[in-house]
Structures are given as C-alpha cells and as structure tokens.
Amino acid sequence: MRLVNESGLWTTGVDPAPIPAVAVLEVSGAVLSWPVDDPAWPPVVSFTDADRADWMWRVFGEAGHVAVVEALRDADPADVIELPPVAVLPGSTDCLRRLALGHWLRRWWPASARDGISALDQAVLDAEVAVLTAAAQDYFTDDTLDADVSGLLARHGGALLSHRDARVGALAARCQDLADELGLEWDTRDVGTARREDYALAAGGGDDSGPADTVADGEVTIPWAAVPPGIFDAAEGNLGWAVLCAGSIVSVRVRTALCGPDSAVGLPVSLRCGMFHATGVLDAEGRGIIPVFEAGGQPADEAKAWDTDWSATKVSVGADRADESREVRDRMRAFARTRLGSPADDAFLAEVLAAESDY
Template structure:
C-alpha cells in the first residue's frame, strides 16, 4: 500500500491505456522521469507493464496498464483498493487524472515480491560484472532458480494457467501483454533451464555451519521451486531429490540442516582459465598514430559477452605505408562464448561513416584489426591534428544503435552493485521484504580477493 505522504497519480491515456505512477517518479510536467534502459527494471504482468528505477530508493513502480479489467486481479494488492478503483474509473471513461493519497500502510507482500522479481530480471540482463572493476558475476543458475521461486510467489500478477488454456490463436496473442510479448510468468521454464544448479543449491543448504538467515533463505527458495515444479507437472531425478530432501527435513523437524562445512563457491566454480579461440594475437608494426579507450555501451551486446568496465574497450591506430590500420582489444566477460559469435567493433574517424572490425576471442580478450576505409582526400593526421576516433563494441542483429553518453548512469549502476555486494557480505535476518540480497549476490560477495 502507498505509505504516508505518498501520492499516486492515475492518468487515462487517449488510446484506452491508464498510467499509475507515484508522484516521486514524475517530473514537474507530470511525465514519468526517463533514463537509459539499464537503469530501469521492467516486469510484464497481466494487463500491464511495471517499471521501476533501480537507482532510486524503495517504492511502488509505474504501471502502464493496457487492460484495466485483467489488471484488477493484482492492482488492489499492490497499490491498494483506492488506486484500483481510480483505474476502474479511468477505464470507464474518466477524462481527468486522479490523485490518490497514501493510506499509511506498509508495502504488501505482493508489492515486495514483485519488486524483488523485477530487480532479479534486471540483474540477469544488466548486472555490471567486471573482473577489472572487482564486481563479481552472478551465478546464472542460482539467480534463475530464485527467479523461478519469486515468479511462483507472484502468481497473482499473472493469468491463471487454466484460464489461459481456454484461449488460443490470435486471442491468446492479444492477451499476452497487449503487444504479443510474453509475460514474465516463466517459473517452469526457469526451473528447466537451470536444473543443473539445483543439486549444488541443495548441497549449500545442507552445508554447515552457515548463518541461520542464509539457511532460511535457501530453504524458502527450494520449497518455492519444489511447489512451482509440482504445479507445472515437472518431474525428473533432480526434482525428486529435492522433494525427498525437503520431506526429510519436515520429518526431522529441522529447518537449518547442519552438514559438513563447505565453501559454496566451489559448488558453482566455473572452469578455470580461458579457452583459446581462432583469433590471432595483435602484432606490433607500423607507426602508431593514436591510441585510446572506446565506449562500452552495455545496450549494444547481450549479457555475458564483454567485461562491464568503462575502459574495457581499447584501440590503437597505426600507419603502415599508405594504409591505416585500427587494432581493437575488448576485455571479455568471464562467461563469454569462445567462438561462433560475430562480435564486432564499430570505428568512426572524425565523425565519418562507421567501419566494422570483426572480433574473435583469444584468452581473456576479444581482438580484431582491419584497414580503415578512407574517403579520397582524407587521412588520419599524425602530427598537428590528431584524429578523433570513436570505437564501440556491438553484436549485429542485437544492437539497437548508439545512444547518448551514459557513463554517469553506468557509474551509478556499478556503485549500486558494489553496495549490494557489501550488504550481501553481512549476515542479517532474512525476512523477504524485497531488499535482501539474492542468493547469487551472497555467492558473489564471497568471491575471494584472488578471484576479483
């Protein structure tokens, strides 16, 4: 529910949509404060999209509602009955924005769980893992299973599965999120995709000694995963071992297993070292004209390809006789694929048209070199007028194109990740109010200084 002094603005749109927005997230002219994609969490739910700035404090999200009738199943439980009534009024024809004052209540369990689920999806895409910045990567299997647990916990946000089964074809497409995009109701898929992490998670739960809060957190996630798998009709040896383990704890009356001590990091250890790809090492030669750092725009590559550090892209321009060559090195993410990925560097000289340099992974870097196409009459000056060279890295077909400079926002996201890892390193009671570290963050915080 909205807290004391909170105002919720409910605004009808000209196309039948309704926006619900806390006053704190609105600008002076009543529009929702915008920011780069990587500063917002987005959750597709029944009849709406929930948007929340990850760099702000705790609070309710903005809801862009495209089906007010279906959204009523969760609106009252997230924003309160008065906001739900205001949305109904706008959908029924009210033309003016409505303002609902806070009721003074604490956020509901569903609101907290939804905030946590949204942040987890954000982290799976935008977490700024960087070896050079000392920000450990989140174990995808552990994060995926906790997202499955949270999705199951947030079922009120999504259509009932029995109701969905009665809809097919174009009607079903129209009922996804209004645009044909899948809802974030994917507990079964997340469990199936990350089954390999289930046994290590069980071993972590049974290990001892460990903080009681961590054991309770692990048990909560495992029980929700078990229930979600049962509801979805999933089966298999991993899930049967999970059920047997949970049933055994119920029979023994223990909620904090006490097995042999174990370092949880070893349960999810990645393979050591870096495999070699077919890329050739960059060879020195020619006269260096210029060198510098490029732009690491996180939006232009999928997660897990490039180290998120601001200075992970570097380049050197050389003169080889009449030719001009650019050499690019990009620090690889620790989970980057070894081959089969057409990653490229985009190079612009003095604002000219882009040159694309294919990159191949070798050890812990992506490398590539290419001769630059130079329009007739233009050259890379080497003395009185150094060239202005801009270098970025992207994945063709995924890249949305260059955007405005987002360095300040990227720095803020890095600071957020460091704060969360610091908090994760401190043991505190687990009460699932939406602010606790994810299990994957607890693992990342335990990474030794030798690793990061």
C-alpha cells in the same frame, strides 16, 4: 493518483530513473518500474491493458481497481486524469519490487574484475527469480516477458544440483519441484560455466595479422544498454582500439575486456572518424581486426590515415546508446558495492554467495 498518457500508454508518472538505474517488471496489463537504488519509491505503473490487470485490487484496493478501470475506459489521451482517493497500498508491491530487482540483477549487475565487483552465479540467480515468479502467478495471468518460469529454469539443473552449498541445494530442490509441476524436462547435466574474469584489454594475441605501425589508439566504454548481459567487464574504458598501417593496408584493431560466461562472437563493432569508417564483428574473445574505408567505399589511403587527427574517433559495439551516462553507471557500481559489502534484507542468495567469495 494522477494518470497521464505517454506515448500511447496511460501511466501514473514519468520514468523513475534512467536506464540502467531502473528496475522493471512486466505483469499482466501493465509494466511496473522503480528506481533500483531507492526502495522507498512506490512503483510507476504504465498500463498496457488495464482490463487485463486483474491484480490491481491487490495494489490499489478494490475501490481503486474499479476507479482506475472506469477512468481509463474511452479516456481521451489528451486528458490528465485525477483520482485523489487512489494510491498504492503500503507493502502491496514489495514482492513485485523484489522480483523486478532480481531481473535487474540478471540484466544490469556490473560485474567487473577491474572494479572488483564479483559476478553473480547465473544459475542461482535465475533459480531464485523463477521461484519468486512462480509465487507471484496471480500477477502473470497473461504470458508476459517476465512470466517465463520454464525459461529461467531450463538450462540450470546440472549447475544447481551439483552445487556444494546447502543453501543452493535447498533452492535446487524447490526448483526440481517447480520443474515437475510445469512438466519441464529439466536438464541435470553439469555442463559447467565458463568464466572470463581473467580477460583484460591486454589479453593474449590471436588477432595479430603481422607487423604494423600504430597510427592512433584510444579507449572507450561500451554502454551497458548497447550489449547483452554476461559478456563484457562493466568497468569504464573496457574497449581499446588502434588504427594500424601494415604496408598500404589500414585497419582498426579492437580489443574488449570480458567478464562473463557468454560469448561476444558476432556482435557488431564500428569505427567512424571524418571520412573514414570501418564495420565488422567481434570474435568469441571480444576482439577483431577490421579494414578501414574512405567515404567513397575505397580502402583507406595510408598517407591520408597518417595525416588525420583521430582524436574525434567514435568506436561502438552493439546498439547505439549514446544517452547512457557515466554518472548513472557509477551510481550503479556504488549500489552493487553497497549490496556486496552489507547484504540487504532483500538480498538474493546469488549476492550473498558473491559477497562471501570476496573474503
């Protein structure tokens, strides 16, 4: 094992893959990461507090645990620490990798009506991750981001208990037991889950403000890392924009493709092209019409808008994540299709149900 200090954290290696191709799990005292589509890789371990990582002996052996803690105590961040006898024990992190994969499915699964990638049942997936987390409590002696079993279970009681599939029924019974153990008041009302698979860029109106001439239009892809999960269709070109002139008023119309149970309402959207800019928020259907302004803050001039080359227009939703590549997104789509087409040994029930729904 080699330990290097990266950005203040001691780690066993560089990031194994770029976002969103990396599965991550925060346990007590460390963050573990794997390339999501290569199960042969051992985890990269980044220590947040090695003294709190009481589970290390399970992964490195007792001697390895002691060696790592001693080596990191008062270590100089400029040093490279070599621990040749220490390595990840075969099979020791299999359960953790599967749990990390479950969290990846929750955050990054590229559901898309356009691409034909079925959405995963959120209630079933969260329940499975909750059960796995409860079984791995030895790794969660501290409250970490990924240790919240109650948070995973709280809102899914009704959806799970009303499911007709016997496999989900067995999962729901296990989750009911977990809720009882945790003292969780499990909400068993079946409130239903809205689905938006039928929405597309050409989805109906509701954002039209009257007759307008189109000055320019185009489409872009919303980076997956820029927005919360469960809202947008994960296909390329999932945001269409058009600069409009209605009389002397210049605005930009934005329409996004939705494919998830959650709402786009309030997500920031912006346009920039040369001297022109527009900033606003999406509505619940992922649309919006936003006034365009010039650099000085005055409303955009109609004649200038018509005289502008809009080919360099940048439109974004959510956070600025320009470092995410289409190549990585395509790689994750291929990964998802493979898992649906031939469920792996570590497949989640939510994946199996999605695969079955395709037939």
